[in-house]
Amino acid sequence: MQPEPPRSPTRRKQDTLARLDHDLDAWVASADREGNAHLVPLSFLWDGAALTLATAETTPTARNLRTSGQVRTALGQTRDVVIIEGAVETFSRETVPVDLADAFAARFWDARLGAIRYAYLRVTPRRIQAWREEDEIAGRDLMRGGRWLV
Known part of the structure; x- marks a missing residue:
């Protein structure tokens, strides 16, 4: 099979x-x-500006992201990948903005x-890369x- 141009x-x-x-899901590295x-798959909601994830407050992912304030996530297959590096804002069920929690609940479940006890993790992208094959790496x-550069 020939690769796409x-x-x-x-x-x-x-x-x-x-x-x-x-x-629906992304690999989340912390x-x-x-x-x-630590690497774990989590469901995410994209609102056009940021991703929202939810995981139990006691998980290594929640602890790591609360502490570091940064994350790297990956979507897709190895031959069609999107990698997102971003800043993380963490919310508890008491502090999560209602509209954010409602939108997440509408797509997945109500983590409140x-x-x-779930932590909501809002990831604001700082860097996004995407490529399929070696011929797209230079402009990833x-x-x-x-x-956005494009």
Whole structure:
């Protein structure tokens, strides 16, 4: 099977935004203070400016992201990947903005309810990269410093 020709930066951004709108899950990478890496799949909601994730407050991911304030996430397959690095703002069930929690609940579940206490993690992208094959690696940066390049 022949690989597809490289996409233009504009097409790559369109594909990335479509993936953010339609995909349900992302791989979320974090590290503790000693540098021990942790990787977990989490559901996410994209609101056009940031991703919202939810995980139990006691998980390594929640602890690591609260402490570091930064995250790296990946969407898609290895031959069609989107990597997002961003700043993290953490909310508890008491501090989460109602509109954010309601939107997350409408797509997944209401993490404000139940015995397990969930943390909401709002990720504001600072860098977004997307590529399929080696021929797209050179132009993989779509966002840097929180600003779209395309």
